[in-house]
Amino acid sequence: MxxxxxxxxxxxxxxxxxxxxxxxxxxxxxxxxxxxxxxxxxxxxxxxxxxxxxxxxxxxxxxxxxxxxxxxxxxxxxxxxxxxxxxxxxxxxxxxxxxxxxxxxxxxxxxxxxxxxxxxxxxxxxxxxxxQPCEESTSRSPDATTSDTETLHSRCGGRLVEGPLAATQENNVQAQSMLQVKMEPQLKVGFIGAGNMAFGIAKGILSGDFIPGNIKVSAPSSRNLDKFEELGIAVTHSNVEVVCWSDVVFIAVKPHLIYVVLNEISRYVTDRHIVVSVAAGVTLAALEQLLPDSSVIIRLMPNLPCVVQEGALLFARGSHAKQEDANLLRSLLHRCGLVEEGPEDWIDIHTGLSGSGVAFVYLFAEALAEGAVKMGMPSALANTIASQTVLGAGRLLRDSGKHPAQLRSEVCTPGGTTIFGLHSLEQGGVRAATMSAVESATNRAKELGLKSTAMK
Ligand SMILES: NC(=O)C1=CN([C@@H]2O[C@H](COP(=O)(O)OP(=O)(O)OC[C@H]3O[C@@H](n4cnc5c(N)ncnc54)[C@H](OP(=O)(O)O)[C@@H]3O)[C@@H](O)[C@H]2O)C=CC1
Ligand SMILES: O=C(O)[C@@H]1CCC=N1
Incomplete structure (x- = not known):
């Protein structure tokens, strides 16, 4: 047989x-x-x-x-x-x-x-x-004078077509859906690090028309590579190979490894690349010091729901990243969810609010379900209903555009069940605890940033 x-x-x-x-x-x-x-x-x-x-x-x-x-x-x-x-x-x-x-x-x-x-x-x-990975360094010439448009052309291998609205910070949300940066199919996207966040972003990108064969991922071990291969993505153990192959390179390793990884790849980074770091806390200044002068660098803070195209992503541009680079990144990531640009100071806050925030919501969902189990509902059903409750509440909040306090009051019948439950939550200090959670996570991101600077 x-x-x-x-x-x-x-x-x-x-x-x-x-x-x-x-x-x-x-x-x-x-x-x-x-x-x-x-x-x-x-x-x-x-x-x-x-x-x-x-x-x-x-x-x-x-x-x-x-x-x-x-x-x-x-x-x-x-x-x-x-x-x-x-x-x-x-x-x-x-x-x-x-x-x-x-x-x-x-x-x-x-x-x-x-x-x-x-x-x-x-x-x-x-x-x-x-x-094999490229053998020679193709590092950037310090006095390269390539124009922005030429740079983008060489990155995308082709056309840049902007839609009727340019993406500015003010009209960001509408602009995002109207912005049409057409990327030629040969734009190559690399990921260094094959963990949860790399997978989330790759999955989001692939939910559009992007071809899996135009993505490559590297990690030292094979333990996470199967799931990328299942999507048709090429994998390797060589970070240098990923850099040489890609136009846009996501650095998706843990913050303490940024120094090691950027040291390894630095001499292969050229003016064709956009380097996008998702490492919590690691500042643009630290990234710019570790990469060649005039490297185009973007600091991005995504969150895990990119996997289901419901991420919330905020990015800040490094000193050599132009509007065109931001447009290209938006165009690449728009299937991952909401993509916003902001000043770098907001990235750590967004890390607390949203990068880590999803975990706070999961904890709340878990506690909701446990409450139901305590009252006698089978655990599987309680978890299913808790997740649907969080999903429904989130969608209504986003789609209605209403303030959460307004929606909350729409659920509360005077003297009814909800206000009794809310009273218990307030007695437990849920509001203060949640604010403290965002504050602690933000401060921790700042700390990680200081550590990464000290490591250089
Ligand atoms: N998880 C999240 O929700 C979010 C994470 N982030 C940020 O994303 C980054 C990655 O986090 P996450 O995906 O959760 O982490 P994971 O632990 O899931 O993945 C880390 C990946 O890095 C790989 N790696 C380790 N050393 C190297 C190296 N020298 N060269 C190349 N790859 C290496 C690991 O390889 P191997 O597979 O062999 O172990 C693994 O694939 C972090 O900086 C984090 O701050 C940002 C927002 C949200
Ligand atoms: O916990 C962390 O450090 C990362 C960053 C945001 C979410 N996970």
Missing amino acids: DDSGIKKQNWDITETEVFLDILKNLDMKKCRDGRKVRNHKVFTMAYNKMFAAGYHRTVDQLKFRWKLLKSTYYKVKRDPNSPALNKVNGWFRYEKAMVEIMDAEQSVVEVEVNHSRNNSDDGETSSLHWT
Whole structure:
């Protein structure tokens, strides 16, 4: 039996080959963005074709088989010499087909198959290769005189088309939806750090038309890389490779690692790059000192709900970042949620209010549910209702444009249930505690900033 994926369903080699052939012809590569509806359509078509070929699998079985094949593909790609993979008998038979399906739109990361190896069932090593990072520093010339427009053109590889409204701080919200900075598809976006925040931003960006093959992520270990690969994003362990490959580079490592990472990549940063740091507390001044003179740097504070396109993001521009750079960043991030620009002083405050603020809301949601459990509701239902309550309250607050105090009073019936509950909250000092939470988180961000300056 073939065991290169799923034993329980007893797929044999011919059936797997037929399946992969069908997926290839259905242009499976278009489904690598992980969109459920589109994926389901393709698998339904695959089901019909498999059925016509005499193989009776359910759509779910086909999806599962594909998932396992993909997972093996990524493992081979990441670690071609892993002894564990030698045990995956039969994998080599599918490798060529998998590469053909998966290799779409990854012109920089070349994946190639060496067909000359021997076809024994064990002891084989794969020959899927990553390209090497750039070998020479392409660092910025200190007296570079490239105009802003030229710089942007070289970043985007193409056109900048502004919409009817320019984005100013004052008309920010409306401008954001009207601003049309058309980016050429070859704009390359890199992430250094593959953690929660990098994933959130990448997911947000990909919810638009952005092509996953134009994103690359690096991290020292592989533990977080699978979920990026699942989205069709290229991964590597080399930070330098990400910088050399990208136009916009997000630095998404913990604040205490900023110094190490920027030291490592600094000489590869050129005037083609926009470097965007999301590290809490790390100031533009600190970033500018660690990168070459006249580097275009933006300090961004996102929050986790970027994953579901409901983030709240605030950024501040470094001294060499122009309006065009801000427009480009907005255009890239607008699918992540609300994107605002402000003075750098507000970034630490936004960190307390929103970056950390989401965790405060989760704590409140958890406490709401626990209250219901205390009163006898099953925990699962209580959690579901608590999350829907927070979601509904948030949406109404945002969409109505009303002040929270007004909405609160609309819920309160005189002498009714809500005012009794609110009284208890006030007795518990919830308002003061919440204000203190934002204050403490803001102050902590400032502290982290001072530490990062001291580390230089
Ligand atoms: N989480 C949040 O809600 C928010 C976080 N932020 C900021 O985002 C940044 C990242 O936080 P978060 O995503 O939560 O952190 P995580 O711990 O989830 O991720 C950190 C990532 O950095 C990687 N890393 C560690 N060392 C290096 C290195 N030398 N080179 C490249 N990558 C490295 C880790 O690699 P590996 O996978 O191998 O461990 C990991 O992928 C922080 O600065 C934080 O202040 C900002 C707003 C909100
Ligand atoms: O807790 C932190 O430091 C990061 C920054 C904002 C949210 N998480």
